[in-house]
Amino acid sequence: xxxxxxxxxxxxxxxxxxxxxxxxxxxxxxxxxxxxxxxxxxxxxxxxxxxxxxxxxxxxxxxxxxxxxxxxxxxxxxxxxxxxxxxxxxxxxxxxxxxxxxxxxxxxxxxxxxxxxxxxxxxxxxxxxxxxxxxxxxxxxxxxxxxxxxxxxxxxxxxxxxxxxxxxxxxxxxxxxxxxxxxxxxxxxxxxxxxxxxxxxxxxxxxxxxxxxxxxxxxxxxxxxxxxxxxxxxxxxxxxxxxxxxxxxxxxxxxxxxxxxxxxxxxxxxxxxxxxxxxxxxxxxxxxxxxxxxxxxxxxxxxxxxxxxxxxxxxxxxxxxxxxxxxxxxxxxxxxxxxxxxxxxxxxxxxxxxxxxxxxxxxxxxxxxxxxxxxxxxxxxxxxxxxxxxxxxxxxxxxxxxxxxxxxxxxxxxxxxxxxxxxxxxxxxxxxxxxxxxxxxxxxxxxxxxxxxxxxxxxxxxxxxxxxxxxxxxxxxxxxxxxxxxxxxxxxxxxxxxxxxxxxxxxxxxxxxxxxxxxxxxxxxxxxxxxxxxxxxxxxxxxxxxxxxxxxxxxxxxxxxxxxxxxxxxxxxxxxxxxxxxxxxxxxxxxxxxxxxxxxxxxxxxxxxxxxxxxxxxxxxxxxxxxxxxxxxxxxxxxxxxxxxxxxxxxxxxxxxxxxxxxxxxxxxxxxx
Ligand code: SF4
Numbered sequence: 001x002x003x004x005x006x007x008x009x010x011x012x013x014x015x016x017x018x019x020x021x022x023x024x025x026x027x028x029x030x031x032x033x034x035x036x037x038x039x040x041x042x043x044x045x046x047x048x049x050x051x052x053x054x055x056x057x058x059x060x061x062x063x064x065x066x067x068x069x070x071x072x073x074x075x076x077x078x079x080x081x082x083x084x085x086x087x088x089x090x091x092x093x094x095x096x097x098x099x100x101x102x103x104x105x106x107x108x109x110x111x112x113x114x115x116x117x118x119x120x121x122x123x124x125x126x127x128x129x130x131x132x133x134x135x136x137x138x139x140x141x142x143x144x145x146x147x148x149x150x151x152x153x154x155x156x157x158x159x160x161x162x163x164x165x166x167x168x169x170x171x172x173x174x175x176x177x178x179x180x181x182x183x184x185x186x187x188x189x190x191x192x193x194x195x196x197x198x199x200x201x202x203x204x205x206x207x208x209x210x211x212x213x214x215x216x217x218x219x220x221x222x223x224x225x226x227x228x229x230x231x232x233x234x235x236x237x238x239x240x241x242x243x244x245x246x247x248x249x250x251x252x253x254x255x256x257x258x259x260x261x262x263x264x265x266x267x268x269x270x271x272x273x274x275x276x277x278x279x280x281x282x283x284x285x286x287x288x289x290x291x292x293x294x295x296x297x298x299x300x301x302x303x304x305x306x307x308x309x310x311x312x313x314x315x316x317x318x319x320x321x322x323x324x325x326x327x328x329x330x331x332x333x334x335x336x337x338x339x340x341x342x343x344x345x346x347x348x349x350x351x352x353x354x355x356x357x358x359x360x361x362x363x364x365x366x367x368x369x370x371x372x373x374x375x376x377x378x379x380x381x382x383x384x385x386x387x388x389x390x391x392x393x394x395x396x397x398x399x400x401x402x403x404x405x406x407x408x409x410x411x412x413x414x415x416x417x418x419x420x421x422x423x424x425x426x427x428x429x430x431x432x433x434x435x436x437x438x439x440x441x442x443x444x445x446x447x448x449x450x451x452x453x454x455x456x457x458x459x460x461x462x463x464x465x466x467x468x469x470x471x472x473x474x475x476x477x478x479x480x481x482x483x484x485x486x487x488x489x490x491x492x493x494x495x496x497x498x499x500x501x502x503x504x505x506x507x508x509x510x511x512x513x514x515x516x517x518x519x520x521x522x523x524x525x526x527x528x529x530x531x532x533x534x535x536x537x538x539x540x541x542x543x544x545x546x547x548x549x550x551x552x553x554x555x556x557x558x559x560x561x562x563x564x565x566x567x568x569x570x571x572x573x574x575x576x577x578x579x580x581x582x583x584x585x586x587x588x589x590x591x592x593x594x595x596x597x598x599x600x601x602x603x604x605x606x607x608x609x610x611x612x613x614x615x616x617x618x619x620x621x622x623x624x625x626x627x628x629x630x631x632x633x634x635x636x637x638x639x640x641x642x643x644x645x646x647x648x649x650x651x652x653x654x655x656x657x658x659x660x661x662x663x664x665x666x667x668x669x670x671x672x673x
Contacts (some may be wrong), residue, residue: 013026018094036062050427102197149186178333301362319346357410361558378562385416454483467494
């Protein structure tokens, strides 16, 4: 059936009839037509949809109309919840298409009844922690009443709590059909619900874990799907690299040793030989930690001391010996599962030690949760392509930042689909009218000691004109700290509230920012994307430097090395396009709606002094570039007074942008990033 998406999205269509405040956007209908074509022809498609396109509706409508079973994967939990709770039901109703929709999370989000029971039977495993015992008692009471077993229902369960591995399963430790709780299992229930649904909403971690048959995946999500739509797809290559590599962690071994003790107790078995092997494994873990040379951070393998590396084969032997003893016991499914895991942990440790250097980078991460050993392949494109080609379904990748100008080559190559059809949908916002890009004159080089102060000095006239209402975004923690000091020096008694990343959790800080209405937020990394502040509360987005990733990060090194080895140019093929996409993400925080306005301040002089500066400038929204602070300040004053006058005249909510549709789409279509 050929659907005319202009009719579906048009002023007389079902969406206009059913959704209050709906406005037709030709960009949205064009994207929907392309997605509908990809779905009907089982083809891959890559779409960059500028902010304001309303891309969630643009892929949900064809997905619903196709009548096919579709997996929708997102990068963030916020979007996942929005799709499941609001957008899909609202559109299904508007289109008159009853549809079964399921939200599926990774295993680690569901209670594992078997593991909770094991833990409750062995209070000694809690190490005498009274708080933990109380928490477990509370979880146990909740477990008796919960329907879905979704741990998000326990809203105050701390994310870092050591209780998580005691009450959730992994693919390795799940007993499957041999589990005594199989018939009441929440993980199995969630999976059945997903298999029976026409639309399944997941996140990229679960989707890629599933593809790669890794821990949190179920391994059977995809066979039934006829289309996979990945929103926030710019995150996919990095997440795929995690799942297509290997990870071995001290924590996995600790969980194993604790499970062995619990399973022995549950089976009422005492084995001195196994207790002996457990203590050898624990002693080798102690050696490993004691010989690790540094604090928290990422370390490349070749720089690690021999004394540390020497422990790895000893630990491999100890795990192998433990597996043999457990195997010999013949004491039920729980013990047999522990034997299998000990064998697999020994094998993966051995494999990590011997993996050929030319295929990827080995590195070690030290964190509060313990040491983990990693192998990251140099290239994941071929593997991703093989997975995509192995499944006959349509793959749609979309995001607001996938292309450099109209060029998708960088992203398409990273996901291994260089010949996929691509589509670039411009934002419907009127950037020439709504925003200015301010490139201050005479900025020092980014490494210069005066840079932080000069950058704040450049922002000051805008801050004074708007009375605050700014994001000042930094590319490093060092830059952030210098920026905070510089702002304090320039505004000893700031006429606006100042918020700094780290003062409170991210969401709390964002809520505070929205409520205050004129705050200045100084932040780094995590505020560059997935942040949506509409209206006057955000009138300035200032970015200190071009966001080139740190060359010291082992993961980045792995990618650059991979490109070098196949004769490519790491800067032009990877570092530059990645930095351009990151800058687009940061700049994209400013204009989120038709009546938003503001100034983008870019402090890095390399935009004008280096030849690659042009690549960045070309990728920015088509707003006039200004080099005088007074022009930016005047723009803000004028727009603020117009907006306040319009509000005073009781026309709030209507767009004052010539040519823009009156009214806006429902928040559901525009609040995504
Ligand atoms: S089947 Fe697996 S996830 Fe379910 S209760 Fe048993 S061990 Fe836990």
